[in-house]
Every structure is written in structure tokens, then in C-alpha cells.
Amino acid sequence: MIVNSLSLCYHNKLILAPMVRVGTLPMRLLALDYGADIVYCEELIDLKMLQCRRVVNEVLSTVDFVAPDDRVVFRTCEREQSRVVFQMGTSDAERALAVARLVENDVAGIDVNMGCPKEYSTKGGMGAALLSDPDKIEKILSTLVKGTHRPVTCKIRILPSLEDTLNLVKRIERTGISAIAVHGRNRDERPQHPVSCEVIRAIAETLSIPVIANGGSHDHIQQHLDIEDFRQATAASSVMVARAAMWNPSIFLKDGLRPLEEVMQKYIRYMLREQLESPQGRMLHAAQSSQEICEAFGLGTFYEDTIRELDARRADLLAKTPEAVEEPAEDTSGIIKMAIRFDRRAYPPQITPKTCLLEWCRREKLPQPVYETVQRPIDRMFCSVVTVAEQKYQSTLWDKSKKLAEQTAAIVCLRSQGLPEGRLGEENPSLNKRKREAPNQDPGGPRVQETALPGEICKKPFVTLESSEENLLEGC
Helix, strand or coil: CCCCCCCCCCCCCEEECCCCCCCCHHHHHHHHHCCCCEEECCCEEHHHHCCCEEEEECCCCEEEEECCCCCEEEEEEHHHCCCEEEEEECCCHHHHHHHHHHHHHHCCEEEEEECCCCHHHHCCCCHHHHHHCHHHHHHHHHHHHHHCCCCEEEEEECCCCHHHHHHHHHHHHCCCCCEEEEECCCCCCCCCCCCCHHHHHHHHHHCCCCEEEECCCCCCCCCHHHHHHHHHHHCCCEEEECHHHHHCHHHHCCCCCCCHHHHHHHHCCCCHHHHCCCHHHHHHHHCCCHHHHHHHCCCHHHHHHHHHHHHHHHHHHHHHCHHHCCCCCCCCCCCEEECCCCCHHHCCCCCCHHHHHHHHHHHCCCCCCEEEEEEECCCCEEEEEEEECCEEEEECCCECCHHHHHHHHHHHHHHHCCCCCCCCCCCCHHHHHHHHHCCCCCCCCCCCCCCCCHHHHCCCCCCCCCCCCCCHHHCC
């Protein structure tokens, strides 16, 4: 994807703020649906991005920036291409420029985080730590403005004194950036502290570039009309909304907030703050897969239809590019195969097919099972072969993760031997004994999430789906 326009207008815009673990592609697309003009991705650290490779995901029609461990660090798509701003965390001008050049053909703008007060950002000299080093700020922004084809912005917090704040923003403006976002609190203040509208107004009246007001959710913005009131109170060109959009992204909708249930169904993300104790909330809290999340919202049919559509697209891609398909490297003759997938819901907590197979090998005094797993490049699906007593076992179906593929291979082995695999309702005394002895251990199986207290859950507005091809709403 290549953006043809080199400019992004920051005048009179409604903007989704960058929010860690919130501002991912599904949230950004939903904000655009409800009327946001510009959306910022969550802050992504320069060192992490520089390890990524750019991958065109033909199944989901996205562009993915993928880390060495195959985790998607940043995902975008054509639909947001002209309105998404990439925000980075950086403390080095050359690294910042390298990241900007990595992503500039897939985004509309580049932003540097200079306001995050969290330790994970400031301890590396990033975020709000930059506010005490104007020389470094100037070098980073000047380097980006000269070296990238996209408009450059930054997001800051105010300084303890108005004079210091105005001196800083005037110096920032001289670097040639296109706009500046100002959170109207200093680095030591939190949402419960009042936002300083008068300081943002002073900045807006001092600078000639657009000023984007931020920080009004707690005190000012409860509904759509409040956004304009906050803009007028700060004399800003535009308004950036964070927490109010996090709790209900339809805050951007001129017609008013949509019912939370409608927003959740559209997003397949559940706002646990108010709905935890409902039957639907309990179903969602217990969900361990994308399918279970869809079922909690009555979208089981949608899930099945979408999976069939993605499988068909995947099969079509494989048929067109057979040279890209990787089968297990070893000679497959003699491998026992079955068409099986692992369904976590069919097994009790802390018991998995891999656990059962390992226990059986120990009882029979056999060597520990050996798993060999390969990934298919075209769709990044996994297939595993397990070797037990010199016999190999494999499922003919590919899975979305290495862990699932290994569990599936273990099932093939256990079923071919007529052995229990740990499913609900099966008796396996040795496993029950082992479970009592080591309740937190599950060799080879995925860890069961700890049950959080209601107060902890309410801090998280959405349930986060696993980052994978099955995360349906990250498609476009």
C-alpha cells in the first residue's frame, strides 16, 4: 500500500488518541465507523519495530509488521490508510527515522510520544522523559521532518510553569512539524486531576500550527456535544479523545452514543466494567477462544461463516502458490494421520492431550514425546508431528498456533493407541493424582488464565482476542 497524499489536515478534526493495548486495528476501525477523522495507533517502541519485517497478509487483506517470534506488532489496512497516524516511542533520532521509513508507505502520519509518564516509557528516555531534554526533542523532530514523506507530529504534556511550556512548544514548532497534541496535565498528574484548559488555550494562541487538545475525558467529555465544548474551552484546532472513546467508541457519532450492546456486537469486544455479572459477561469471562467470544454475543453463525470464508480464501491462495507451501521436512511415509483439531473447551483446566501423552510415556518407560512443528509461510498456519516410540503422528489439519498444532498431534497419537486424552468425562487416575500434587503445572499445555477480581477486570474495557489469523475483526 502506498499513500499518494503527503499531507494530513489537522484542522477541525475528531481524533482517536493513542492508547496502549487499546488502539489496535479493530478499535481504530470502529472509531472510524463512528465518525473519527483521524486515528492514532498505540505507542510502539522503536527498537521493537526495527526488528519487524513487513508482511502483506493476503488472507485478511492487511499489512502486518511481524516480530521475529511471529507476533504481529503493528497491523493496518487500506481502509484506514489515509487516516492512521503511527505513534512511536523513541529517544534517538536515527532510530526514529528508520522506523518512520519502515512504515511511511502504509500510514498517513508519524507521531512521537513525548507525554507518556509511565515508567516503561520514561526509563528508556522516551515519553515524558523527553520534556526535560529540548535538544533531543529538536533533533528527533527535525530529523523526521527532513527524512520522511509523511507529516510529523508530537504529543506532549504541559510543564510545571506556563513560561517553560510556551518556550518548549515554540521550539518544537520551529522544527517544522505539522501539528502538536497537548495533554493538559503535567507528567505527575493523573486523570483525577483537573485538565488545564487555560494552558492549552495559551499554547493555541501562541502557535501558528494546529494544536490538538487532549485530556478532557474525565472532566469535560461525556457525550459527542461535549467534544466541541472542550475544543472551544481550549481554543484548539482539533480534539483528541482517549478514555471517553475507550469506554464507548461511538462518542464520535454526531447522533449520540449508541447502546453499549450494539457497540460490543460490532466490535466483538466486551466492556467488562458494567457488564461483568450478567450471564453474557460470565460467558465472555470464561471464553478461551474467538469462537467462544462470538458465541457469547450470539454470533456463532457469523463465526462459522467467516471461518469458512477465510478457509476458502486460504485454500485459493495455496492453490495459486503451491511452491510456498511447506510440509514437514521429513519423509511422511509411515506417519499416522487423522483430520483432528484441538478444542480446549472439551478438556478440564490443567489437563491436555500433551499431558496425557507424557504421563502414558512415563508409565510405559518410553522416551518423552518429541514434537517437530513447521509453519506455512503463506498463511502462517502450523502443523506438528509427534514421535513416540519411533512412530510419527500428525493431523492433516493446520492450526493457528504452534501450541494448538502440538496438542492436535498428541490427540492423533492417543486416539490411534486407544488411550484416554483427558477429555471431560474421561477417567485417568494418574493425571488426577498429578494434578493434586502440582496444581499449577501443565507441561506442554497452555496456561489457564488466573481468575481476576471484579475490580481488576473493570479496569479493562475490552477483552483482547488472540493475535492470529482467527482474530476476525482485525480484517478490513
